[in-house]
Amino acid sequence: MGIFQMPSLGADMEDGTLVEWMVKPGDEVHRGDIVAVVETQKGAIEIEIFQDGVVHSLDAELGAKLPVGAPLATILAAGEAPSSAQAAPMPATVPEVETPEPEKAPVSTAVADSELPRPAMLGIAASPAARQRAAERGVDLAALAGSGPAGAVVLSDVVSAIPPSAEPARPAKAADAMTEMRKAIAAAMQRSKREIPHFQLSQNVDIQTASDWLAARNAAVPPAERILLGTLFMKAAARAAAQVKEMNGHYGEGGFTPAAQVNLGVAVALRGGGLIAPAIPEADKLSLPALMAAMKDLVARARAMRLRSSEMTSGTLTVSALGEKGADAMAGIIFPPQVALLAIGAPKVRPWVVDGAIVPRLLVTLTLSADHRVSDGRQANKFLAEIDTLLQSPEAL
Structure with missing residues (x-):
């Protein structure tokens, strides 16, 4: 049991x-x-x-x-008989929901009173999460075939009924939910800065060769098969982490534990504000197209709030990128219990010396935040240098 x-x-x-x-x-x-x-x-x-x-x-x-x-x-366990001391199971059916009495608070405070299920919907067996999403998106529960216990409508049934192209509607009290998220972010980052002795190293990397290779590669494939420059950064970071163990793992009560695999956390900016960093397992072993697909899927589900618990807890190193337009560099804060975070600035064309001549090249600034309890400048420098080396041969990624 x-x-x-x-x-x-x-x-x-x-x-x-x-x-x-x-x-x-x-x-x-x-x-x-x-x-x-x-x-x-x-x-x-x-x-x-x-x-x-x-x-x-x-x-x-x-x-x-x-x-x-x-x-x-x-x-x-399979074949195990329940003991008499075990609690009796809860009813397998989902009871009909009665109109809440005034003194009882609704299950979720994220929906305004005007968005509660209409009286005609109250006799339909459905989970609270399904009712909330249906109210937010205007889905008629009566028109859905429930896949839950005793035919009850569950959240996945409502999500399946919403057209993929539809823009998610924000609840009337989304500001309250965002306030709670900001509190969560503040608590985690405050703890990180208080408990983790951060140090940062920055390095400018010439990515002109990588950019040219990517442009030629994307021109030869259909639009659906094209990959973004950020995918190269993610793959290079994951492979570098596999080589420099001090950047990949967790720090707990027993000290540092290197990770057996690279589960790359991807910092995702949510619509309306907020940040979340779910992980892609074994990112260093994925091909570039597979990594691109995994990133697109992860970002879409993160913004739709449909992430899995393992994706929220398994990250061993996080990468945060500013995108193609933005600031030159950023120094990030480590997500505990991880021990490093790589921040990627926006690529910019700058003067660069190549074979003794000053030429325009596409450069990007990488800034590594690392935990000084685990590593020092030598390991951090090795990690950034490995990323630089990998990006000079993008076809090998």
């Missing part, structure tokens, strides 16, 4: 609100399956399970705000 607990989805997370179950008692689950949706200060996160078994009971109520480590469900 195993107890599935509220996971920690970041160094600053203390609790989360359970907004949706994706499973019911009796369901068979496997490692990596999404079993619940939890709402945190950073948005709604899909929670994965990391064991195989059968759901015996759901031990937490929808809408409950639970601390990290609180029991969510009881999972039995």
Whole structure:
């Protein structure tokens, strides 16, 4: 028997609100399956399970705000019989939602009263998260075929009914949600600056060769198969991290633990403000087209708040890029418990010396923020030099 607990989805997370179950008692689950949706200060996160078994009971109520480590469900191993001491399973069906009494607060404070489900929708079995998204996007729950317990409409049913091209509508109280996200960011960055002895190194890198190679490569393929310059930066950073172990890992109570693989965190600016840094697993081993596809998928889901818990917690090194237009350089703050962050300035054409002559070249400034408890200038310099070397042979990436 195993107890599935509220996971920690970041160094600053203390609790989360359970907004949706994706499973019911009796369901068979496997490692990596999404079993619940939890709402945190950073948005709604899909929670994965990391064991195989059968759901015996759901031990937490929808809408409950639970601390990290609180029991969510009881999972039995294959063939394991439940003991009499185990809690009885919660009902497999989703009860109809009655009109809330005035003294009871709604499950989510992110939706204005005017956006609560219409009376005609209240008799429809649906999860709170599904009702909220349907209200935000004007989706008629009665027109949906529910895939949840006893045919209840769940969040994924509502998301599937929304056209992919539709621009997500912001809730009336999105400002409140953004305030909570800013608080979460402030707490994490304050802790980082307080506890991590940062030091920074910057290096200008000539990327003219990489830019020319990329332009020729993209001209020979359909638009859907083209890749961005940022993909080259990400791949070079991931491969450099695999070589310089001091930049890739976590620092905890027992000191530094190098990571066995490079899970590259990608800093994503959210619409309306805020920042989140989900990770791409084993980014150093992906081909450039595969990495480009993974980045596009990650950014789209991050902005739609449909990230998985593993993507929020598995990062071993983060890269933050300013894009093609912007400031020359940026010094970033490390995401704990990681030990390094690479910031990439906007590429600019500048005078550069090549074979004794001053010529215009496309340059970019890389700024590495590193944890002085783990590394010093020698390792940081080696990391930046390795990225420089890799970018001079883009065809080998």
